[in-house]
Amino acid sequence: MARIVVIGGSLGGLFVANMLHRDGHEVQVLEKVKGSMNGRGAGIVSHDALVKSLERAGLDVQATLGVEVPGRVLLDQAGKSLIAFDMPQVLTSWSRLYQILRAALPADCYFQGVSVSRVEEQGDSVQVVSTTDGQETIWSADVVIASDGIRSNIRQQFFPQVQPQYAGYIAWRGVCDESLLSKLTQTTLFDYFGFCVPPEEQIIGYPVAGSDNNTSRGHRAYNFVWYRPAAGDALQAVLTDADGVHYPQGIPPNKVAWQQLAQVREAARRLLSPQFAEILEKTPQPFLQPIFDLVSDSLTVGRVALMGDAAFVARPHIGMGVAKASEDAVALADAIRTHGANPHALAVYAQSRLPAGRSAVQRARWLGSYVKSPDGQTPPMAQRQHQAIHETAIDLGRYGHQSGFKEDNA
Ligand SMILES: Cc1cc2nc3c(=O)[nH]c(=O)nc-3n(C[C@H](O)[C@H](O)[C@H](O)COP(=O)(O)OP(=O)(O)OC[C@H]3O[C@@H](n4cnc5c(N)ncnc54)[C@H](O)[C@@H]3O)c2cc1C
Incomplete structure (x- = not known):
């Protein structure tokens, strides 16, 4: 020993x-x-x-690990499903x-x-x-x-x-209760691993257990991660709280300034599908992390x-x-x-x-x-959509590479 x-x-x-x-x-x-x-x-x-x-x-603990989704859906900015396919996955949470x-x-x-x-x-x-x-x-x-x-x-x-090394973008994250969401969002997005990819942006989301790890219908929550480029003054602003204190390595969730929350919700209405915009609107306290x-x-x-x-x-x-x-x-x-x-x-x-x-x-x-x-150079939209929906967070052991990624063994 x-x-x-x-x-x-x-x-x-x-x-x-x-x-x-x-x-x-x-x-x-x-x-x-x-x-x-x-x-x-x-x-x-x-x-x-x-x-x-x-x-x-x-x-x-496999049986109680989290929420299972049947597959994935890619929504366009108007909220219409562009690509959908089966890919069962279990989504759990840090706290579980x-x-x-x-x-x-x-x-x-x-x-x-x-x-x-x-x-x-x-x-x-x-x-x-x-x-x-x-x-x-x-x-x-x-x-x-x-x-x-x-x-x-x-x-x-x-x-x-x-x-x-800072990657040049941040991720807005949050979790929204299922019971707050409209019929449209519940029926077209909630049960799936969802995506929406406006130019230079990407939001993904999936259902997770609600409070007390409740996985029953009506009591779950939707977890989202919205990647957005941020540099210079914009990055400084988003990492600064309402009292002017700057957190260069990452701002604590409860310190995100209300002006930044208002701006990100406004951007969601402008750029994302109505379903994702609604989730941003109804998440009580979205928070963000710089990506490294x-x-x-x-x-x-x-x-x-x-x-x-x-x-x-x-x-x-x-x-x-x-x-x-x-x-x-x-x-x-x-x-x-x-x-x-x-x-x-x-x-x-x-x-x-x-x-x-x-x-x-x-x-x-x-x-x-x-x-x-x-x-x-930004790749064409079709390539970005394909890359995002087929390769994000896949189980490589189960599904292998789905599109163009080639490992550089040099
Ligand atoms: C936006 C975002 C989305 C993510 N999504 C996913 C996902 O879907 N799936 C996934 O698998 N991962 C995801 N991750 C990554 C995941 O959160 C981390 O990879 C994972 O938590 C790593 O765990 P860790 O224990 O190595 O480090 P951490 O979770 O960072 O833990 C380090 C611990 O060390 C403690 N500590 C630090 N310094 C000291 C010290 N000096 N003395 C004592 N204790 C100390 C800290 O308090 C902390 O508890 C995501 C990350 C981000 C930013």
Whole structure:
């Protein structure tokens, strides 16, 4: 049995902690946020890989994971269906997954309000330095797994040159209660994975469980993600609250200025199908996130490994962030099971997950390329529509590539 510290108690950290705990290790998860984490995140597309990772963590929850859609629909700006086809998928949510993973881990393995500042390797162990309410604590471990997200302190400590790159666009997100929506939206959009792609814009949406994870008809909600180019003054404005405080890395949901909400709803009426415009109108508090890419060249230093968003961030178009973090967790837990909790096991993990991370980033860039094209050339509308509806958040293991994406293996 090894002592393993996991830094970050979100989905990636919880996946790996559950697997390692189940394998008999002494696991301590250190999470800097105090109190409930339930209000975080929104809809998550589930994939077979995610279900397999849950099984590896000892959890068979497929039947209660979320809402199943029968297929996809692309709406034009007038609200008419342009393309529709069958593609069954299950849509879950951040809070549902958090609830499942957190409940499976013994409470005395999970420490909140603990912020890690650095780690130091000393002989055969690693010292983890954290602060809680101004008090410093040192934790000792055989290996440390950093699942501390896109702004990872641990990545910053070892690889300061690896920084998130802004993709040139933001995503407006939100969740609207099913019961608030008109008959038109309920019958033509709500039950489907929906798309609308005006020039240089893309909105996607799908049904998720409503409050208390209720998946019954009438009690669900519709989750949307609207990608919009934003740069210069417009980007500055959208990331600034009503008191003039600027949040360059991302504005907290409750700080988004009312003027920005009014503007985005007005743009929705002008640019989107009436169904999506209605959803924007009736979502109480849309929020936004700048979209970033993050590519690491290395995932380990001695007895310390990076995983999840701390290691690679692919734009959300592939809908794989959580599945990718869960596959990192499987690779780490398997390597430790085979080789022990030592630097060799972490090197084996890195070798298998570096190519997967690069490939996810590459495919997500290609999918986002028409929202903000790196060469200024926007592909024709038909190609954009096809690319969006056939390739966004698909289960590659099940459906394979549906259109023109070619992996660059160089
Ligand atoms: C617009 C948008 C849509 C998305 N849609 C999807 C989707 O449909 N499907 C999908 O799979 N993914 C989606 N994602 C991505 C997904 O949210 C992430 O990939 C996933 O949450 C990664 O989890 P993680 O545990 O690696 O990191 P995070 O969830 O970022 O967790 C990091 C944790 O570490 C903690 N932490 C940070 N620093 C410290 C510290 N110093 N000490 C202690 N704790 C610390 C943080 O508080 C946090 O809890 C989307 C992302 C965006 C932006």
